[in-house]
Amino acid sequence: MDAKTPDAYGALIEPTTLKIQRLLPGPIERIWAYLIDSDLRRKWLAAGAMEMKVGASVEFVWRNGELNDPPSPRPADFPEEHRMQSRITELDPMRKLSIAWNNSGDVTFELEPRGQGVLLTVIHRRLPDRSTLLKVGAGWHMHLDVLVARASGKDPAPFWQGWSRLRDEYDRRLPA
Numbered sequence: 001m002d003a004k005t006p007d008a009y010g011a012l013i014e015p016t017t018l019k020i021q022r023l024l025p026g027p028i029e030r031i032w033a034y035l036i037d038s039d040l041r042r043k044w045l046a047a048g049a050m051e052m053k054v055g056a057s058v059e060f061v062w063r064n065g066e067l068n069d070p071p072s073p074r075p076a077d078f079p080e081e082h083r084m085q086s087r088i089t090e091l092d093p094m095r096k097l098s099i100a101w102n103n104s105g106d107v108t109f110e111l112e113p114r115g116q117g118v119l120l121t122v123i124h125r126r127l128p129d130r131s132t133l134l135k136v137g138a139g140w141h142m143h144l145d146v147l148v149a150r151a152s153g154k155d156p157a158p159f160w161q162g163w164s165r166l167r168d169e170y171d172r173r174l175p176a
Contacts, residue, residue: 008145010137012174016105017125018137022144024118024151028111031118032094034147035109043067044147044156050088058086058099064159067146072158104132120144133174138166 010020024031034040038047044067046060062082065071074080089106090098098108105126112119122140127133142162149156 008141009173010140010170012133013123014125016127016133017123018127018133018140019121019123020137020140020144021119021121022148023114024120024148026113026116026118028094028113028118031111031120031151034151035097035111044150045143046084048086052088052091052093054088054091056088058088060084060086064163067159068156072160074160075164078160104128104136120147130174130176134167134170137170137174138163141166141170 008022010018013019034044036050036052038049041047042061042063046062048058048060050056050058060083062084063080064078065074065080085102087100088097089100090096090108094111096108096110098106101107101124105124105128108121108123108125110121110123112121122144124136124140127136142157142159145162146156146159
């Protein structure tokens with residue numbers, strides 16, 4: 001499936017809310033596993049064991065350079081690893097997972113069957129400022145491109161190279 005269906009770029013649906021979607025190969029149970037299983041999630045986003053109940057704490061651990069083999073060189077101002085404490089705020093298995101993202105808003109993942117595929121919608125609310133919005137927009141875009149590649153059995157594009165290009169693209173696309 002093509003990562004550009006629907007539009008690969010995230011869009012502001014409110015001044016501090018980014019929505020981005022990807023169509024993934026099903027079944028929905030497999031894509032749900034990519035959201036909740038630390039070992040699978042680590043291959044496209046961040047590791048972190050997740051107890052499946054509202055109110056449960058989650059520590060996400062990002063190592064974006066490890067999303068590619070060989071590892072992708074990271075920008076100098078980013079650490080090799082980033083950790084964040086989070087909390088599950090809503091859970092509807094196979095359909096919806098919402099997480100309070102410490103200090104940078106709330107993230108909701110929604111899954112919807114689409115024929116043989118699954119539409120994944122990510123909504124990141126309460127982004128605190130434009131700089132964060134641009135980093136997050138480029139980040140979600142690249143992380144979801146990595147997920148599409150992984151779910152399709154392909155090698156993902158180099159994360160940091162794509163992220164740097166996309167940050168500039170989101171700067172042009174999103175209102176100042």
